Structures are given as C-alpha cells and as structure tokens.
Amino acid sequence: MRRKSQLWFLLSLAFITFPSFSTEIVFFHEVGCPHCARVQELLDQIRQDLPELVVRKYEIGELGSFVLLERLLSAYGAELGPVPILFVGDVALVGDTFYGLGPQPEVLPGRVGEMTLEQVIREAVATGAPSPLERIPQIATEVVFVRAPGDRELEELLLKWTARYPELGVRELFPNDPADERRFYQLLKQYRVQGDPPGLFVGEAALIGRELHILGQAPLPWPSPEAQAALEAELARAIEEKALSPLARVELLEQLTIPAVVLAAAADSVNPCTFAVLVLLLGTLIVAGRRGKMLAVGASFISAIYITYFLMGLGIFTAIQTAGVQRPF
Known part of the structure; x- marks a missing residue:
C-alpha cells in the first residue's frame, strides 16, 4: 500500500506545472520619439512569441528615470546617448549602439540593429538572464x-x-x-x-x-x-x-485608522496569562466564601492591568523620543 502511494505521488508530479521565470527588459523612451515607437512595436511582436518577457518602461524626462538610467549605464559600462535606450541580459542598446556584444561597442543601425536586438532578447529569455536592475546597488x-x-x-x-x-x-x-x-x-x-x-x-x-x-x-x-x-x-x-x-x-x-487600532487592542487584550490569574483570584474568593468582593476585586485587577500597560507604553514612547530614534509616524 505504501509503495502504491509513493507511485501515485511520483505520477502526480508529472502533471504539476511549475511557474516559468520571466526575463526583464528595461526600456527608456521619450514621448514623441519615432525610433522609440519602432522599438516598442518590435518588443510587442516578440512578446507574442515570448509571453514570459516583461518590459519595464521609463520616460527619460522624469528625474527618477534619469537617475536610474545613469546607474544602469554605469553598471553596463555604456555611455549616455539618444533614445531609445534598452537593457536586457548582458547587452545595452543606446540609440543604434550595442554594448556587450563584444569587447567594443558596435553601431548597428536600421534593420540589422532590429534583428540583432531580437536575437539578444531571445537568447536572454532562453538562458534565463537576470533583470538588469539586479546590477545596480540596492536602494537604502x-x-x-x-x-x-x-x-x-x-x-x-x-x-x-x-x-x-x-x-x-x-x-x-x-x-x-x-x-x-x-x-x-x-x-x-x-x-x-x-x-x-x-x-x-x-x-x-x-x-x-x-x-x-x-x-x-x-x-x-x-x-x-x-x-x-x-x-x-x-x-x-x-x-x-x-x-x-x-x-x-x-x-x-493611512493604515493606522481607528478601527485598526481597536482591532489590534482587542487582539492584544486576549492574554491567557491574565485570564488565568483572574480566574485563580476569583476562584480563591469563591472558596473563601467572599463572593461579595468578586466584583470589586475583579474591577481593581482590570484597572491595575490597564494603568500598568498605559504607563509602560507612555514610558517606551518617551524613551524613544528622548533617544531621538526615527519616528515612522
């Protein structure tokens, strides 16, 4: 019976579809650029055959995009030039100039450049090339x-x-x-x-x-x-x-809303240790025949817990402010 279960388990693995890893292209363009539009058309055509291809587009006129572009150019050893600018695998394309095809940059304009770019992209997908963004330092x-x-x-x-x-x-x-x-x-x-x-x-x-x-x-x-x-x-x-x-x-x-605070406080109030002490205290009063004091003792216990937690929170908050630790809120 055990061998049959193992056999069924191995057969079931054959029908499991594992997710495919995507290949990323980082593409910098400019609004109104005809060459950028042509590269975009080429990328759309390639993606019809390679749906796992992911294209990240950035408008070069935005400051954040330009900063990212400078870092990628430095990581690929490429020089700033005209758009379109594209990074995939080990290759960077700046205008008509390819970096990474060989020891020296190569200028391949027109249809030759488009065919070369398509070949580079297909090779990157086939080899599972990492994202170009992994080449730049992690943001602190x-x-x-x-x-x-x-x-x-x-x-x-x-x-x-x-x-x-x-x-x-x-x-x-x-x-x-x-x-x-x-x-x-x-x-x-x-x-x-x-x-x-x-x-x-x-x-x-x-x-x-x-x-x-x-x-x-x-x-x-x-x-x-x-x-x-x-x-x-x-x-x-x-x-x-x-x-x-x-x-x-x-x-x-924005996430720190009143309902969120109330729900968090309600979840935190479910303390098994506190319940155990309260039950033990009330049980002792019942055994001792002092049922009349149960309400007063219970209220005093709850008040003492509330005051203790409040003072602890106030002390921690004051200590954080005094120490000058960064405040996230």
Missing part, C-alpha cells in the same frame, strides 16, 4: 522630490546626491497630477510644515521653499551653510540607517 532609502515649473536648484542637488550615493533612490511627484498633488499635501501634514512646490523630503527633513524643516528642530533658512550642513547630515543618517521612505511613512499613517 528614498528621497521624494516635488517639481515646480522653472526650478532647477533642487534637481541639480539631487543629481549630485545620486552621483555620490548610489544607494539613494529618487521618487518624483508632479503637482499637476491629482494623485501626486494629494501625496504632496499628505507629506506636508506628515512633516508638519506648510508651503508650495518645489519640495524635497528625505528621512526626517523637509525642504519647502526657502526653509529647511527637520522634525524636532527649529526651521533653518535655505540655502544657508547651516541648512546645507544639516540636510547633508540628515541624508547621510537616513542612508546609513536605511530610513523608511517618506511616502511609505504616509502609507503607514
């Missing part, structure tokens, strides 16, 4: 940048930061987008500041207009030497401690 923390028309100061500052800190991620918000505008005002509320774009948020710091705000400190005028030094120090601390992204903090705060 994230800075949120809110763009304003005509402003270049913060953008240049971010480009310097990303060149100095490869592990720094950049997330850009656009005020003309309703969803991004809502996130911007949520960030203002989170950091307890007011103002209009441009803005920058990282760690415990918020740079809005001409003032730098760091939680728990007095505002500093920007761009004074004191403010620049304070912002650089906060950036270094956030990277070293892998601080939570400002947008992640907002999402956590």
